[in-house]
Amino acid sequence: MVLRVEDANRVRTLTLARAEALNAFNEELYDALADALLDAAADSSVAVVLLTGEGRAFSAGTDLLEMQQIATNPDFQRGKHGFPGLLDALVDFPKPLVVAVNGLGLGIGATILGFADLSFMSTTAKLKCPFTSLGVAPEAASSLLFPQLVGRQDAAWMLLSAEWIQAEEAHAMGLVWKLCAPEDLMATARRHAVVLASRPISSLVAVKRTMTEPHRAAIAAARERENAAFVELMGGPANLEALTAFAEGRQPDFTDLPPGW
Template identity: 80%
Template structure:
């Protein structure tokens, strides 16, 4: 079981449920989350989706142990939707998406907020885009969406530094809508989601479509650029050093890489 799904007051709550892995996305969780979004999009009784995590993590991003297998095992069997399929589901999701960041968010656990219509964050949660520390490129059109949301310099810091972002910093940057105490987070996020869900679904869909339609072509172009850069870097010296260091439980050492890496 990788997801918990509940319905209340036309709000469908999707809870990532790999708490032992801080809800890191393996192929199974990518597939399950994509399927849940596709189902919610088609369900006439669902007006709003609320996405959160179970346990101490919102999501620790892509499961790095599985990522290492993908990078080194040519026989690894990928999921039906995978990472790219989840992004497709997020880009095309027609209804309001509310995120409640209950704990640590890394990689897709942070970049997914670029697709949230409202994001709430626990005061004790932290976020990080670890791409440069993994020797790879940005993902999920964050190279386009984050400058739009945060401004160029905050986006540059987040994407280049691979440093942690606190809840207060995320609020000040404009990445999240509200910061809540941990015990209040889900109730506050659901209260706002339920308020939206009392509006006509047709109107909610129209508002979201008119807001997001101008972004779609730029999101597509950004994803193409990111995918090309990611493909070039994944499996390269920096990425292999990062993944090997993770598997060995140590900090990566990029100082001995070939020139240019």
């Protein structure tokens, strides 16, 4: 089981449960979370979804070992939804999405915050968008949503530097709404989720739709630009060096890449 599902007080809690892999997203987990969001959207007994992670990580992003297999094996069997299908489910999710970042969040473990309606973060957690360190492009419409959330320069630092963002920085820039002591994180996130869930679902859906609808076309365009850049860079010299270095347990060396890379 890679995802735990629990219901209480009209709040459906989804817990990423690949703790041994720091909740990194493989094809199985992408599919499980996408299906869970689609199910919650269609379930009239669910008003709010609360998403968190098991263990010391929220999510370490895409499983890089599986990513290397995808990059080098054209016969690799992909999932039903995969990463694009999860993004579709996040974009279309009509009810409030509350995210509780319990530990480190990399890649989609950070960019998913662009789709959260409320974000809570443990004071010991940290975030990273490792795209340039992997030789690839941004994802999940973060090139649009992060500047909207935190401003251009904070977004530029997150997306360009591939450096860790500590909880206090994430809160100060507006990427997360509230910081919590680790032992208080889930209770605080659940308390706020229950408040939302006590309201009429029809009204919650209407409010979220009026907030998100003006941005849908821009999100679709941003995803298209990011996907084109990702396809161009995936499997290129910088990306292959990054994935090889990860598999070999060393730091990547980009200094000997061909000109322009």
